[in-house]
Amino acid sequence: LKLCENIPKVELHAHLNGSVRPQTIKDILDERSRAGEALGVTEQQLADITVGGERSLRDCFRLFDVIHAVTTTHAAISRIAAEVVRDFAADRVVYLELRTTPKARPEYGMTKESYTEAVLDGIDAALRQLRAVPPRAASQQQLLLAAQAQAVGGPGASGPGAGAGAGAGASGAQGADGVGVTSPSHEQLVAASEGVVLSPRAGQRTTAAGGGLHASSSGAAAAAETAAAGSEGAQGPRPGPGPGLESGLESGLESGLETAPHLIIVKLLLSIDRREDAAAAMETVQLAARLQSRGVVGVDLSGNPYVGSWAQWQGALAAARGAGLRVTLHAGEVVAPEEVRAMLAWRPERLGHCCCLDAELAAQLKASAIPLELCLTSNVLTQSVPSYPEHHFAELYAAGHPVVLCTDDSGVFGTTLSREYAIAAAAFKLPVSALHELARRSLEYTFASETEKAQLRRLMERELAALE
Ligand code: 5GP
Structure with a gap:
């Protein structure tokens, strides 16, 4: 793990509210209850966030609803974003693509735009502090x-x-x-x-x-x-x-001045929740397009994979593409061959997970060469794959498919990117040199500009050379 902590790393699949520190949720709840506000979250629900461990994908989505029930103010959103950036920086992540679902919550005076700006403000504050x-x-x-x-x-x-x-x-x-x-x-x-x-x-x-x-x-x-x-x-x-x-x-x-020894580049992707209809998805895409000047570089499709159907977001995703945004899709978290086939045919810039692909789809994925964001602990804990050694990382990596190790929801699953690297090393018997190469290659699949990539390449080469 120590070796992995020293590697300059690239995180491309991290959900903001899944990366929240459990203590922060507790803090917010305590604060609100001291102020006499009832948020309708039980002790048990709170314990579920902090205990971690195995939970089904369905349970995870119930947990996200609890987190969302607590994080209803712009200040809380900004605080979470700032802490998440600092946590990744402290884990030697030099490039972070964070993603979050813009939320309109009129009962709290929050629009999708104000929510997203609160996230961006939190990111900016953390970067300034770093x-x-x-x-x-x-x-x-x-x-x-x-x-x-x-x-x-x-x-x-x-x-x-x-x-x-x-x-x-x-x-x-x-x-x-x-x-x-x-x-x-x-x-x-x-x-x-x-x-x-x-x-x-x-x-x-x-x-x-x-x-x-x-x-x-x-x-x-x-x-x-x-x-x-x-x-x-x-x-x-x-x-x-x-x-x-x-x-x-x-x-x-x-x-929380647990600042890192170095600073990082942070970009934001806006997520379309699968519960959203075509109009809501389009609203998110338009917001992402407007906020490109503040570091929004793309759009993600995520949320409960048992909900919604591909056709309802296609228009919005095409608009994202038209606006110069990059697109990454959660795919194949559950068995859904028709959807995965359609997603592969659409050719997003990246895909996430792809755990439940039959042999034909797996072959199509490999032929597509679409870079894949892989989240080992998340997939094992949600039982999307049976164990670490059986994770499809092994097969794809051996086939030379572009793969990136990511955390998914570091707060909910109690992990860090360094830990994911360490797990990959142990599960797939990767030498340190292979981990370095993984980190290097991850950079090529980011949605950063070519100038930023060139800067990061220089930085990573220098740092990796010092480690080698
Ligand atoms: P947020 O978008 O609120 O910052 O982060 C939490 C949200 O990310 C969840 O409500 C869910 O929509 C999405 N999410 C987090 N982890 C996963 C995952 O493993 N799979 C899918 N499909 N969506 C996820």
Whole structure:
């Protein structure tokens, strides 16, 4: 697991509300009940979120409904988005494509647009914080160490511990907030102590908080800021009661300064829920098209696979394509050969899952070469595949099909991307060099711009070379 935590990774399939920290849901519920609000969520339902472990796909969707029942304010949505970004950054994810379903909830004064903007605000706040940890968070000792490191490495120094310097080359849609990467040395990374386990871990998620001191190419101030981030990072997400909702996002950010040793590029996909009809799906696509300048790069089709039918979203998905958005589809989570056939024929840019394909569809998938987002723990816990070693990753990987390891719902399934890499290594007997190659190739299947990909390629090559 330690080796996997050090790998710069790419996450392409992470649902925002499935990646929520269980503690955050508890915090929000506590806060609301203190304010005398009844959200209609029982103790048992709350326990289900925090206990983790095996649950059927149907149970998972009931759980998402509970999470959605709790997350009804813009402040809560922004807080969750900010925390999720920081958690992925702490797990050494250098590129994150987060996805979420825009929700219109007039009873809470929320439109699809205001919901999505709250998500984007949370992402932006986390990126700002990752780029500039408040100096007051650094102790005198950390500032001294940062200054020493800066004196040794100096601006623009190369090698482990020096900044990668990608911060200046900002991603188009997000401006300077989108990119900013520094690379700590191997020793500076704080690794979690658990080993690789093949049985899914029930309970809380692993937090692979990074930490440590390093000089950054932007000079002493940044080095000091990063030292502060490193110091906080070693602590991981703060346990215990979090900030109240009234105190809002900034307070949430300050209370959980488990910042990563590096920053990441984050993009957003807007999900069409399979419960939505053609008009609702079109509304989401139009919103995604409008918000491209804020880092929305694509559209996803997800939600309960037992609900809805492909034809009802095709118009919206075609419109997404017409607007220059990329499309990824959840496919084959349950046995639905006609739908999977239609999806393959439509040729989305990526597919997710594809667990329940017969031999003919599996052959069609391979022939299509459509990159596949694979979520090992999610698929095993929801019993979509019987066990890790039997996961279709093995066959597709052996066939050279483009595959990307992803978390799906890291909060709900108690996992991290590093852990998914470690599980793949153990289950499929992959050497570290193969994991590095997986991470490298994942980058090619992102919906990032070519400029961003080039920046990330340089960063990953440098970091992987240091590990090899
Ligand atoms: P949100 O879109 O609210 O940020 O994230 C939770 C939602 O993502 C769920 O309500 C569901 O629609 C979708 N989702 C999360 N995990 C899965 C999954 O494994 N399969 C499918 N089909 N949808 C999922």
